[in-house]
Amino acid sequence: MDIHKLLKTLTETPGPSGYEDQIAAVIEELWQPYVDTITRDRVGSLIATKRATKNGRTPPRRILLAAHMDEIALMVRDVEEHNGSGFLRVTPIGGVDTRQVFGQLVVVHGRKNLTGVIGCLPARMLPEEKQDKPFDFEDLLVDMGLPIETVNSQISIGDFISFRQPLLKLMNKRVAGKSLDNRASVAAVTVCLEQLQQRQHTWEVIAVATAQEETRLLGAYTTAFAVQPDAAIAIDVTFGKGPGANEHVTHELGGGPALDLGPNVHTGMFNALKATAEEMELNINIETHQRASGTDAHGLQIAHAGIPTAIVAIPLRYMHTMVESVALKDVERAGRLLAEFIVGLDEEFLGKLATGVMEEEKESKS
Amino acid sequence: MNNLIKKLVEAYGPSGFEDQIRALIWPEIEKYADDISVDALGNLIAHKKGDGSGLKAMVAAHMDEIGVMITHITEEGFCRFTNIGGVYPHTLLGGRVQFADGRVGIIHSDRITDRSKIYGLDKHFIDVGATGRDDCPVQVGDAAGFHREFVANGKMLSAKSMDDRIGCVVAIEAMKRLKQTPHDVYFVFSVQEEIGTRGAEAAANHLDPDVGIALDVTLTGDVPEAIPMAVSLGKGTAIKVKDAGMIAHHGLVQLMKKRASEASIPYQLEVLTGGSTDARSIQIANGGAAAGCISIPCRYVHSQSETVHADDVENSIKLLVELLAKPIEL
Numbered sequence A: 001m002d003i004h005k006l007l008k009t010l011t012e013t014p015g016p017s018g019y020e021d022q023i024a025a026v027i028e029e030l031w032q033p034y035v036d037t038i039t040r041d042r043v044g045s046l047i048a049t050k051r052a053t054k055n056g057r058t059p060p061r062r063i064l065l066a067a068h069m070d071e072i073a074l075m076v077r078d079v080e081e082h083n084g085s086g087f088l089r090v091t092p093i094g095g096v097d098t099r100q101v102f103g104q105l106v107v108v109h110g111r112k113n114l115t116g117v118i119g120c121l122p123a124r125m126l127p128e129e130k131q132d133k134p135f136d137f138e139d140l141l142v143d144m145g146l147p148i149e150t151v152n153s154q155i156s157i158g159d160f161i162s163f164r165q166p167l168l169k170l171m172n173k174r175v176a177g178k179s180l181d182n183r184a185s186v187a188a189v190t191v192c193l194e195q196l197q198q199r200q201h202t203w204e205v206i207a208v209a210t211a212q213e214e215t216r217l218l219g220a221y222t223t224a225f226a227v228q229p230d231a232a233i234a235i236d237v238t239f240g241k242g243p244g245a246n247e248h249v250t251h252e253l254g255g256g257p258a259l260d261l262g263p264n265v266h267t268g269m270f271n272a273l274k275a276t277a278e279e280m281e282l283n284i285n286i287e288t289h290q291r292a293s294g295t296d297a298h299g300l301q302i303a304h305a306g307i308p309t310a311i312v313a314i315p316l317r318y319m320h321t322m323v324e325s326v327a328l329k330d331v332e333r334a335g336r337l338l339a340e341f342i343v344g345l346d347e348e349f350l351g352k353l354a355t356g357v358m359e360e361e362k363e364s365k366s
Numbered sequence B: 001m002n003n004l005i006k007k008l009v010e011a012y013g014p015s016g017f018e019d020q021i022r023a024l025i026w027p028e029i030e031k032y033a034d035d036i037s038v039d040a041l042g043n044l045i046a047h048k049k050g051d052g053s054g055l056k057a058m059v060a061a062h063m064d065e066i067g068v069m070i071t072h073i074t075e076e077g078f079c080r081f082t083n084i085g086g087v088y089p090h091t092l093l094g095g096r097v098q099f100a101d102g103r104v105g106i107i108h109s110d111r112i113t114d115r116s117k118i119y120g121l122d123k124h125f126i127d128v129g130a131t132g133r134d135d136c137p138v139q140v141g142d143a144a145g146f147h148r149e150f151v152a153n154g155k156m157l158s159a160k161s162m163d164d165r166i167g168c169v170v171a172i173e174a175m176k177r178l179k180q181t182p183h184d185v186y187f188v189f190s191v192q193e194e195i196g197t198r199g200a201e202a203a204a205n206h207l208d209p210d211v212g213i214a215l216d217v218t219l220t221g222d223v224p225e226a227i228p229m230a231v232s233l234g235k236g237t238a239i240k241v242k243d244a245g246m247i248a249h250h251g252l253v254q255l256m257k258k259r260a261s262e263a264s265i266p267y268q269l270e271v272l273t274g275g276s277t278d279a280r281s282i283q284i285a286n287g288g289a290a291a292g293c294i295s296i297p298c299r300y301v302h303s304q305s306e307t308v309h310a311d312d313v314e315n316s317i318k319l320l321v322e323l324l325a326k327p328i329e330l
Helices: A003-012 A021-034 A148-154 A180-196 A218-227 A267-279 A328-343 A349-355 A357-365 B002-009 B019-032 B162-177 B198-207 B250-262 B278-284 B310-325
Strands: A037-040 A046-050 A062-068 A073-082 A085-093 A105-109 A113-119 A141-147 A160-163 A168-170 A174-177 A204-210 A231-239 A258-261 A285-288 A309-316 A324-327 B035-038 B044-048 B056-062 B067-073 B078-084 B096-099 B104-109 B124-127 B143-146 B151-153 B156-159 B184-190 B211-218 B237-242 B267-271 B290-297 B306-309
Touching: A003 A021, A003 A174, A003 A180, A003 A328, A021 A037, A021 A046, A021 A180, A021 A204, A046 A180, A046 A218, A062 A180, A062 A218, A073 A141, A073 A148, A073 B267, A085 A148, A085 A160, A105 A141, A141 A148, A174 A180, A180 A204, A180 A231, A180 A309, A180 A324, A180 A328, A204 A218, A218 B278, A231 A267, A231 A328, A231 A349, A258 A267, A267 A309, A267 A328, A267 A349, A309 A324, A309 A328, A324 A328, B002 B019, B002 B156, B002 B162, B019 B035, B019 B044, B019 B162, B019 B184, B056 B162, B056 B198, B056 B278, B056 B310, B156 B162, B156 B310, B162 B184, B162 B211, B162 B290, B162 B306, B162 B310, B184 B198, B198 B278, B211 B278, B211 B310, B237 B250, B237 B310, B250 B267, B250 B290, B250 B310, B267 B290, B278 B290, B290 B306, B290 B310, B306 B310
Parallel strands: A062 A204, A062 A231, A231 A309, A258 A285, B056 B184, B056 B211, B211 B290, B237 B267
Antiparallel strands: A037 A046, A046 A204, A073 A085, A073 A160, A085 A141, A105 A113, A105 A160, A113 A141, A168 A174, A174 A324, A258 A309, B035 B044, B044 B184, B067 B078, B067 B143, B078 B124, B096 B104, B096 B143, B104 B124, B151 B156, B156 B306, B237 B290
16 A cells, blocks of 8 residues: 555545545545445544454454544634735634744635635734744734635635645655644554455454544544444554654654553553564554543543543654654554454453453463 | 513522522423423423424523532621632622522622732622621522623613523524424523533433534624624624534534525624533534534623623524524535
8 A cells, every 4th residue: 555645645635623524535435445334423523334254243343443534724713804805814723833823825615715825924023022922823814815805705704724735755754744643543544444355353343534533532432432332442643753852752753653551541452452563573662641642542432331442653743733744654554553453353352351361361471 | 572581681590500590491481392301400301393304403502600609608707609600700899699599699809909900709708798607698508690680771681691591592482483393302401501511411411412502692802802703792693613612513504504594694603712502512422413503692791791682682593493494404
């Protein structure tokens, strides 16, 4: 699978939280050949089912893979007229980093898609106290070079605005672009589904591209409730190492996916994933979270009677900017790890999770 | 309609203490519902049956209001208190509260030594006229709502707890006017919205609706030095696109716009940067619902003179009826 090409398609397709129609359509087309059914639910998540290919329990156990497809974006808050031209005032959707919004290219999803730039007064024309600070959203505007009449007829308050950025190829099989958080994980799930075509598995796989993670983990809560899987894995990005980054919560780009430990993660699930990676001789990192993980796992975990949940994370630099960077290799590895893990799921898996046998087995091995 | 508004806004009902306001709403809707029930949290749920061809819709307007709760009574008989919901100290001085038994207390603060400062809630007290702890008729744990008369300045309607009794009025009026609907509609007069949309959360878990519509107030950008916001009083009902707690269902927003245009109902689009509503809870309940909000623009929210415009109220009712009377395609 050409992961660069995959990421190019995925990252360059708009999908602001709450307006995931376009990205959902792209993912649906990508996953269609690998799955048996595919639907969208009321909140916009895309839910694909791949039936078990090896006889086991009836009905089969089910594992849910959740990778959110939404991205941080902007929304039109007001339309302003100046000398006959129309400008847009905006508000952020999700954790948009205000230090890097000025100067970006955007697409305004009005009656039709319109390209614009995010402008602001030059620093020297701003009040002194604002000159060396990140921008206030109140000072930013979107300029499409259009007369106010056109703006008023094409755009209304509440329209979504997505960032526009082509995927850049960097050296050493790395790429930089927008919304690699979390299209890198969508790509990993795609790799996993492709790998499973040649493999047999007794568990049913529910692959979900969740909606509105960046705003409230919406899709994680609702899909896990509706699907009621026996186990779940959230696939998301984590902080990559780089100059100035600290040692303890960051991971080398190209150093393999990170497996998360912390309150949102079932340690049995973590151990099983780690054991799979070791069998594959696949390099992994271990990361920790102390409270909420900031991923879909937080929502998946408490749905219904609770779901044993794990997190597989892809190291990424410059999170929530237009130059988010990942190593293609990590995406591919995350996908392979998921596939291998699913192939290894058997009838005894849940029992082992419940009793902690898995850890004992591991100990006796070592 | 002003009589109904006056009756509801002047009633007592801080979050968690909604018995009295529920007892007032019940007889107003009795005739128009197929079934009425009260759940364990105190939500008043009125079911209007559909013809079987539509969706299950939950409409939520919260009955509760912000208020205070007594935490301590001083030896001299003054009542210290904490907030129930978003009560801000700069709205309090010289104001009045009413307790469940109708007793009224006066709010003031410790001696102000620096007039440029706003004192915290802990520096305020309520004077109910007691001379000491022993004859103080109020107890620790007693809750009070604000006490303020309804005023109509022409079409500008001011009172305490317009948030969200005006939403209750919209729901009640819509129930009266909605003769037929394809949808199974559950009108929920919810509890405990002001402390985290708790009533709606329980009701949505129980009802499991396909569509959720909250009726609540929203802020406006039309007063001096207001937050930048393209919503004004008197310019129409507000269709929520986004607030601090959720992004409304895109398809539902488009449908609301369409229904408003078809029926020539003036509307504004709401992008609210602070606060949220019951719709936030409905959206994420169970397997999720298409959630949105018909908002009533309101000035001075969470003060004792929350102000709405009669035309916006009327247009909100009209839009809700239009929406519920016709098919909902998302």
